Amino acid sequence: DAEITQSPRHKITETGRQVTLACHQTWNHNNMFWYRQDLGHGLRLIHYSYGVQDTNKGEVSDGYSVSRSNTEDLPLTLESAASSQTSVYFCASKAGGHTEAFFGQGTRLTVV
Amino acid sequence: AQRVTQPEKLLSVFKGAPVELKCNYSYSGSPELFWYVQYSRQRLQLLLRHISRESIKGFTADLNKGETSFHLKKPFAQEEDSAMYYCALSGGLTGGGNKLTFGTGTQLKVEL
Numbered sequence: 001d002a003e004i005t006q007s008p009r010h011k012i013t014e015t016g017r018q019v020t021l022a023c024h025q026t027w028n029h030n031n032m033f034w035y036r037q038d039l040g041h042g043l044r045l046i047h048y049s050y051g052v053q054d055t056n057k058g059e060v061s062d063g064y065s066v067s068r069s070n071t072e073d074l075p076l077t078l079e080s081a082a083s084s085q086t087s088v089y090f091c092a093s094k095a096g097g098h099t100e101a102f103f104g105q106g107t108r109l110t111v112v
Numbered sequence: 113a114q115r116v117t118q119p120e121k122l123l124s125v126f127k128g129a130p131v132e133l134k135c136n137y138s139y140s141g142s143p144e145l146f147w148y149v150q151y152s153r154q155r156l157q158l159l160l161r162h163i164s165r166e167s168i169k170g171f172t173a174d175l176n177k178g179e180t181s182f183h184l185k186k187p188f189a190q191e192e193d194s195a196m197y198y199c200a201l202s203g204g205l206t207g208g209g210n211k212l213t214f215g216t217g218t219q220l221k222v223e224l
Binding site for chain 1: 118121144146148154155156157158161163198200202210211212213214215216217
């Protein structure tokens with residue numbers, strides 16, 4: 001069965017370190033998204049990609065970057081982790097148009 | 113710009129009582145609206161979408177373009193309905209409607 005997986009599930013890192021969160025999907029979806037989930041803010045879009053070599057900034061992209069070298073993966077990198085980036089991160093993928101998005105299990109990141 | 117507003121952070125109802133989770137949206141084009149649900153410690157999953165006009169787990173939602181609303185309703189709440197509910201909008205001027213924007217979510221608590 002097709003799926004979307006995130007790794008690691010939990011991560012503790014120190015302020016200033018570079019961190020990369022992995023997202024891998026086997027749906028063969030062109031569209032992939034990264035969101036962060038925070039109390040009172042819901043899900044906020046960080047970056048998204050409509051296909052290989054395409055990346056776009058979302059509403060809270062500062063301090064984050066993504067790359068899309070193949071269809072299956074969209075890794076999210078925190079260039080220099082800050083305490084404000086402590087959050088739960090969700091990756092999602094969807095086919096084109098008004099179709100359902102499928103979500104990963106989430107990664108809980110703590111920056112100390 | 114596309115925006116989704118969920119005015120209630122928390123909604124508490126008794127088992128068997130009617131439920132209405134409010135969602136309003138802002139979008140200049142013709143959007144598609146969704147409701148996603150997140151049960152405790154699980155990934156987000158699609159509950160229902162406007163275009164399919166279906167009822168899932170007793171929930172329904174009607175798109176009111178005049179009021180730009182897509183409220184989620186259920187006539188009789190069940191304990192297993194306790195979860196976080198997110199309203200989402202698919203739209204965007206580019207990408208053929210691939211960008212998914214979420215509201216801040218409403219935590220539904222069904223009490224016995």
